[in-house]
Amino acid sequence: MAALTGLEPVAAAPARAPRARVWRGAVFLVAGLYFLVPLGASLWYTLHSPAAGVSFAPYAELLTAEGFARSLLLSLGLAAATIAVVLLLALPAMLAARLFAPRLRPVLEVLCTLPLVVPPITFVAGLATSLRTGTEVLAPTPFWATIIAVQDPGFPVVLVLAYVVLVLPFVYRSLDAGLRTMDVRTLVEAARNLGASWPYVLFRVVVPNLRSALASASFLTLALVLGEYTVASLLGYEPFAVWIVTVSGSRGQLSVAVSILSLLIIWLLLLAVSTVFGRERKS
Amino acid sequence: MSRSLTGGRPGARSRGWLGALPLLAFFALVFGVPAAALAAGAFTAQGRPSLDNLALSLRGGYLTALLGSVKLSAVVALAGAVLGTFLAHAVVTSRFRLLREAVLTASGVLANFGGVPLAFFWIATLGNSGVVSGLVGLPSGSLYTFWGLAVVYLYFSIPLMVLAMAPALDGLRPQWREAAANNGATAWHYWRYVGLPVLAPAMLGGVVLLFGSAFSAYATANAMVGTVVPLVTLKIAAALTGDVLIGYENIALALSLDMIVVAGLVMAIYLPLQRRTSRWLH
Numbered sequence: 335m336a337a338l339t340g341l342e343p344v345a346a347a348p349a350r351a352p353r354a355r356v357w358r359g360a361v362f363l364v365a366g367l368y369f370l371v372p373l374g375a376s377l378w379y380t381l382h383s384p385a386a387g388v389s390f391a392p393y394a395e396l397l398t399a400e401g402f403a404r405s406l407l408l409s410l411g412l413a414a415a416t417i418a419v420v421l422l423l424a425l426p427a428m429l430a431a432r433l434f435a436p437r438l439r440p441v442l443e444v445l446c447t448l449p450l451v452v453p454p455i456t457f458v459a460g461l462a463t464s465l466r467t468g469t470e471v472l473a474p475t476p477f478w479a480t481i482i483a484v485q486d487p488g489f490p491v492v493l494v495l496a497y498v499v500l501v502l503p504f505v506y507r508s509l510d511a512g513l514r515t516m517d518v519r520t521l522v523e524a525a526r527n528l529g530a531s532w533p534y535v536l537f538r539v540v541v542p543n544l545r546s547a548l549a550s551a552s553f554l555t556l557a558l559v560l561g562e563y564t565v566a567s568l569l570g571y572e573p574f575a576v577w578i579v580t581v582s583g584s585r586g587q588l589s590v591a592v593s594i595l596s597l598l599i600i601w602l603l604l605l606a607v608s609t610v611f612g613r614e615r616k617s
Numbered sequence: 618m619s620r621s622l623t624g625g626r627p628g629a630r631s632r633g634w635l636g637a638l639p640l641l642a643f644f645a646l647v648f649g650v651p652a653a654a655l656a657a658g659a660f661t662a663q664g665r666p667s668l669d670n671l672a673l674s675l676r677g678g679y680l681t682a683l684l685g686s687v688k689l690s691a692v693v694a695l696a697g698a699v700l701g702t703f704l705a706h707a708v709v710t711s712r713f714r715l716l717r718e719a720v721l722t723a724s725g726v727l728a729n730f731g732g733v734p735l736a737f738f739w740i741a742t743l744g745n746s747g748v749v750s751g752l753v754g755l756p757s758g759s760l761y762t763f764w765g766l767a768v769v770y771l772y773f774s775i776p777l778m779v780l781a782m783a784p785a786l787d788g789l790r791p792q793w794r795e796a797a798a799n800n801g802a803t804a805w806h807y808w809r810y811v812g813l814p815v816l817a818p819a820m821l822g823g824v825v826l827l828f829g830s831a832f833s834a835y836a837t838a839n840a841m842v843g844t845v846v847p848l849v850t851l852k853i854a855a856a857l858t859g860d861v862l863i864g865y866e867n868i869a870l871a872l873s874l875d876m877i878v879v880a881g882l883v884m885a886i887y888l889p890l891q892r893r894t895s896r897w898l899h
Contacts, residue, residue: 354710361707362716365700365775369727372738372772375748379741423640430636438637445644451884452652453833455850456873459857460651463658463870468650495647557729563836564850568857578733579840590741593734601726608722 380591392591399588405577411489412573413559416497417552420505423498428509429540432518446506449499454564461496462569490571497559504558505551512547553607557600658870670871679868682847683875686832689763689848693770694828698820700771701778701827702786708779709786721783724776731773731830736840739769761842769837774827781826785819825887829880849876 380392396402424446431438449457465485472478484491518540525535541548563575572580574596582589662669673679708720743750743760750760759765789812797807835850844851849872856869 358707358711361703365704365707368775369723369772371749372742375742376738378748423643427637427640430633434633434636438633442637442640445641447884449648450829451877451881453829453850453873453876453880455833455835455853456655456876457651459853459869459873460655460658462857463866464651464654467654495643498643499648554729561729561732561734563732567836568854575732575734575836578737582737582840586741586746590737593737596734597726597730597738600729604722604725604729 376590376594380587380594383587392585392587395585395588396591396595399581401572401577401581405572405574408489408572409560409574412493412497413556415491415494416501416559417555419494420498420501420555421548421551424502424505424509425540425544426536428506428513429518429536432513433522442506446502450503454500454562455568457496457499458565458568461492461565465492465569487571490569492569493566493571493573496565496569497555497562500562500565501555501558504554508547508551508554509544512544516543549607553603556603560599561596655870655873658867659874661867670867671874674868674871674875678847679849679852679872682849682852683872683879685763685847686849686876687879689767689770689846690828690831692767693774693831694824696767697771697774697778697827698824701775701823702782702816702820704775705779705782705786709783720779724779727776728773728780731834732836733840735769735772736837739765739772740841743768761845763846766838766842766846769841770831770834774831777827777830778823781823782816782819785816789815822887825883828883829887832876832880832883 381390382388427438427442431442465481468481469478472481484495521539521543522535525539530539561575562573563579566573567576567579578589578592578596581592659670660666660668675683704720708717711717739747739760741747743755743765745757745760747755747760749755760769793811794807797811802810833850835854838846838848838851839854842851844855853869853872853876856865856872
């Protein structure tokens with residue numbers, strides 16, 4: 335896009351250029367104030383208190399607070415499980431639709447955009463109702479143990495199931511964009527003709543070509559699961575985002591410190607994904 | 618495209634459905650069952666089929682909450698769209714590569730930064746004992762209002778709009794501006810007859826995206842305002858967690874159905890537009 339800025343002075347009358355620059359500067363100034371002031375203020379809020387002066391105590395307290403490691407590990411575990419399940423479900427379905435059953439594509443597209451229309455809180459309303467009814471109805475059958483196990487507070491599988499539904503639209507879009515950039519049919523046919531088995535085709539031919547799409551799908555899933563509050567809190571579980579609220583009741587500085595930490599985590603995740611992107615573009 | 622090896626073989630189609638079967642079965646169970654339970658519960662009162670819940674959900678305090686949510690989302694969507702477009706334009710036309718990259722990366726981070734941490738950020742800044750509210754002499758409680766909530770929601774809405782608009786603005790060719798200028802067009806003419814019509818689908822799509830994300834936001838509002846500002850998500854949560862009379866879960870389901878109808882209407886505008894905008898991205 336260097337061409338765009340390089341050509342501009344030719345097109346624009348010389349008198350216009352300074353005005354455009356002033357305008358741009360004003361926009362950046364206002365945006366900078368709006369976005370940076372809360373950041374700085376929050377940081378100051380955690381570091382400074384009228385009683386103790388400037389200290390890093392909230393951050394030290396954070397790392398030793400009861401439940402910090404447990405809730406963060408639970409969130410990371412849920413995220414890993416969600417990524418694995420959503421990719422294992424979506425990728426074969428999308429490949430199958432492209433290779434064998436073109437009529438399946440519109441079906442998948444509609445299914446994978448439906449969760450966008452359903453706000454998470456309405457989804458959890460339906461989910462809670464069906465869990466309650468399910469536990470009653472299934473009580474006399476062997477499935478009762480399953481539906482109880484799914485709701486185990488140690489590792490609530492039901493949250494993984496719910497998150498898979500919530501991230502499906504985003505994962506579908508990234509994978510679809512990735513699949514568009516390559517000729518899947520030719521690649522797969524060539525590999526099959528050379529005697530590759532289906533698992534080999536999937537993991538050594540298709541997946542490497544989809545690396546950046548898989549990375550962005552994983553980033554979106556990870557960010558969503560780490561920050562997810564609505565479903566988890568209304569179903570009564572305590573991953574990271576819910577724990578923040580529990581802790582904040584008593585200690586204000588601590589909760590803001592956790593918020594800064596969660597912003598940092600998202601930033602680091604995005605950085606990790608963009609380095610993967612960048613390396614790929616160069617090679 | 619050749620259909621020789623994979624497409625034409627007998628049995629290939631059944632294999633296609635086989636690959637999609639796990640996803641379809643998963644979806645039917647985890648999405649279909651709750652959706653059916655929601656619809657069934659919304660139309661059931663005292664164990665009998667009825668429209669009472671829906672009627673109740675569109676009256677009094679519940680209607681106020683639903684309208685409050687729609688109003689807040691509309692304000693955030695329009696303001697976020699306008700401000701986000703200005704910022705995206707400034708970013709895209711900027712000469713400084715580093716600034717451009719920095720703003721786009723920050724947008725990616727902030728667009729995904731919401732929920733409870735966002736509320737705590739603003740409480741620390743403009744809350745009753747916030748750092749900045751003391752400096753500017755903000756009256757106590759001003760953050761915990763409708764407009765306070767709108768300012769907080771813009772913190773993730775504007776970056777979302779920047780991300781939605783940057784590719785479309787990149788697609789505006791400098792040659793179009795040159796051609797317009799050669800034909801005697803002023804800056805106003807250029808934007809009115811060339812720039813905005815090209816950008817319109819992307820902007821409308823962005824507005825819908827912003828509306829949807831503000832409409833379904835619950836965590837931020839819950840952590841910030843509790844029940845001070847009536848919002849439909851807060852009412853649903855209150856009815857679900859049972860701090861009202863027993864039997865009100867079905868009201869929560871009816872309210873959920875109202876929300877889905879509103880979100881569905883808005884999405885019905887978005888999806889066709891999304892397809893149209895993607896033409897400009899290439």
